[in-house]
Amino acid sequence: MASDDEYTRAAVPACGKLMVSADGNCMTNPEPLYERPVFKTNKTLFTFREGQTAVLLCSVENLEDKNVIWRLASDPSPLTVGTMGFSEDPRLSVEHDERGNWNLIIKDVTLKDAGVYECQVSSKIRHLRHHVTLMVTAAPEPDGPMRKKNIQITGKDFVDEGDPIKLVCKATSTEYPLEHIDWFRSGNTLTTDMSRGVNISMRYSVNAGSIESTLIIKKAKLEDRGHYTCRASNRDVIGKRVNVLKGTVLNSV
Numbered sequence: 001m002a003s004d005d006e007y008t009r010a011a012v013p014a015c016g017k018l019m020v021s022a023d024g025n026c027m028t029n030p031e032p033l034y035e036r037p038v039f040k041t042n043k044t045l046f047t048f049r050e051g052q053t054a055v056l057l058c059s060v061e062n063l064e065d066k067n068v069i070w071r072l073a074s075d076p077s078p079l080t081v082g083t084m085g086f087s088e089d090p091r092l093s094v095e096h097d098e099r100g101n102w103n104l105i106i107k108d109v110t111l112k113d114a115g116v117y118e119c120q121v122s123s124k125i126r127h128l129r130h131h132v133t134l135m136v137t138a139a140p141e142p143d144g145p146m147r148k149k150n151i152q153i154t155g156k157d158f159v160d161e162g163d164p165i166k167l168v169c170k171a172t173s174t175e176y177p178l179e180h181i182d183w184f185r186s187g188n189t190l191t192t193d194m195s196r197g198v199n200i201s202m203r204y205s206v207n208a209g210s211i212e213s214t215l216i217i218k219k220a221k222l223e224d225r226g227h228y229t230c231r232a233s234n235r236d237v238i239g240k241r242v243n244v245l246k247g248t249v250l251n252s253v
Contacts, residue, residue, distance in 0.1 A: 037060050037061065037062050037063050037066060038061045039060055039061075039128065039130045040059040040060065040061055040100065041058050041059045041119075041130060041132075043057055044131065044132050044133060045133050045135065045227075045239060046134050046135070047137065048134070048135075048137075049136070049137050049139055050136055050137065051109070051139050052108075052109055053106065053107050053108070054106040054109040054113065054134060054136070055103050055104070055105055056070075056117055056119075056132050056134060057101070057132070058101070058102045058104065058119035058130055058132070059099070059100050059101045060121060063100065063121065066122060066123050068081075068082060068094075068120070069081050069120040070094065070104045070118070070119055070120075071117070071118050071120065072115060072116070072117060073117060073118045073131055073187045073188070074116070074182075074189060079092055080092065080093070080094045082096075091106055092104070092105065093107075102119065104119070106134075109136055110136065111138065111234070111235050111236075113134060113235075114134055114135055114136040114231070114236070115235070116133050116134075116184050116187045116229060116231075117131070117133075117134060118130070118131050118132075118187055119131075131187025132187075133187075133227070133229055133239055135237050135238075135239075136235070149236050149238075150171060150172040150173060150174075150236065151169070151171040151172075151230070151237070151238045152170055152171075152238065153170075153230055153239070153240045154167070154168045155168060155228075155240060157240075157242065158242075158243050158245055159220045159242060159243070159245070160220070160245050160247055161220055161221065161222060161245060161246055162220065163220055164217060164218055164219065165215070165217040165224060165242055165244075166214065166216050167214070167242070168213070168215075169183075169212070169213045169215070169232075169238070170211070170212045171211055171212075171232035171234070172208065172209055172210040172211075173232070173234050175234070177206070178209070178210070178211040178232050178233050178234060179211075179233040180211070180213075180232075180233050181202065181211055181213035181231065181232050181233070182230070183200060183213070183215050184228070184229040184231070185226050185228050185229075186226040196217075197218030197219055198215075198216070198217050198218075199215075199216045199218075200214070201214050213230065215228070215230075221244065222244050222246060224242070224244055225244040226241070227239055227240070227241050228241070228242055
């Protein structure tokens with residue numbers, strides 16, 4: 001007499017390489033699952049002197065058949081898609097190799113090129129983004145010292161969850177009046193949003209040729225941590241990392 005195990009094995013169809021469904025029928029294997037693209041690049045701040053060739057690093061694993069797109073974080077128009085240029089600026093190109101590097105090259109970099117750039121992987125599932133900040137320092141005069149960048153940012157490096165974040169950015173220009181200061185967090189533009197407790201104010205000093213902007217986040221959340229960047233209208237850029245510490249509750253003795 002056959003055992004229960006033998007009857008159980010006999011009831012399972014011989015599907016070969018096919019899978020057996022819950023109702024005992026043969027079914028084809030599902031589509032293989034591919035790993036999602038992952039950025040390998042950790043560096044987010046690049047500094048070059050005016051006139052040099054700027055190289056902004058971006059390395060991606062598991063790209064498969066997807067495209068890498070470079071653009072300015074403040075402009076939706078692409079600068080490059082893959083190795084193809086989509087900008088009229090002939091100085092821009094992409095350096096690609098088999099190790100997964102898709103580096104943006106900017107020849108003869110200028111002060112106007114400074115800003116936040118985005119390396120993006122496009123897919124139907126989601127958009128993966130890696131932001132980097134390009135800082136450009138002025139080239140030294142032929143017989144003089146290099147021009148000092150007249151921008152500074154102050155504020156705390158560490159803030160407890162629930163406490164306010166306050167950053168002050170001050171820029172000065174003797175060449176022409178400064179019009180505004182823009183704020184970014186990890187490459188994303190920040191604007192006043194009272195519903196989220198975010199307030200940005202400006203103060204001008206015509207005589208001193210300076211502008212001062214204060215960014216306040218009323219109650220810091222863990223997602224508010226990151227690299228904060230302020231950029232003056234003359235393209236001077238400076239950044240600062242703010243860490244938000246998770247609040248702890250002390251047990252009473």
